Amino acid sequence: MTKPPSHPSPSAATLQVQAQYDTDCQYCRLMRDGTGPLERWLMPLVETETSIIYLHRDQFWPGRCVVALREHATELFQLDPAVRGRHVEEMIQTARAIDAAFHPDKLNYECLGNLVEHIHWHLIPRYTWDFLWRRTPWDEPHEPRLLSAAEYAARADAIRRQLTL
Numbered sequence: 229m230t231k232p233p234s235h236p237s238p239s240a241a242t243l244q245v246q247a248q249y250d251t252d253c254q255y256c257r258l259m260r261d262g263t264g265p266l267e268r269w270l271m272p273l274v275e276t277e278t279s280i281i282y283l284h285r286d287q288f289w290p291g292r293c294v295v296a297l298r299e300h301a302t303e304l305f306q307l308d309p310a311v312r313g314r315h316v317e318e319m320i321q322t323a324r325a326i327d328a329a330f331h332p333d334k335l336n337y338e339c340l341g342n343l344v345e346h347i348h349w350h351l352i353p354r355y356t357w358d359f360l361w362r363r364t365p366w367d368e369p370h371e372p373r374l375l376s377a378a379e380y381a382a383r384a385d386a387i388r389r390q391l392t393l
Contacts, residue, residue: 242276291330
């Protein structure tokens with residue numbers, strides 16, 4: 229496993245993230261060559277300065293996305309403050325785009341990492357019609373809502389149009 233790069237605190241305008249991959253990491257594999265177990269569930273939407281934003285293929289919660297750090301790190305405190313700040317800002321901008329495109333009643337933000345050890349955020353729009361409305365999305369299994377290629381494209385475009393990155 230490679231260590232996260234030691235960045236010299238660049239300004240946001242000059243921030244450069246060089247991808248450092250862990251050969252055993254599912255997110256690193258997906259980012260490096262588009263393969264692995266996550267390929268089944270994540271469709272790349274946008275690559276930003278520090279992140280890759282994915283549309284989750286399970287659209288039970290319309291607009292559900294994942295924002296993954298482009299470099300390999302397992303904890304936010306491991307990141308240079310400028311990289312961490314930019315990554316969090318990109319996640320927030322993605323949340324704003326989801327909110328503008330889909331108008332959920334609430335957005336859940338989850339950065340766990342105990343199953344897949346790579347910094348990534350699950351942005352899960354929540355709706356009052358959801359049978360799991362007052363519970364976490366992980367409380368009970370649900371039938372994944374898979375879409376047609378045209379429906380995925382429409383949802384992806386709706387989010388991209390709202391992104392201000």
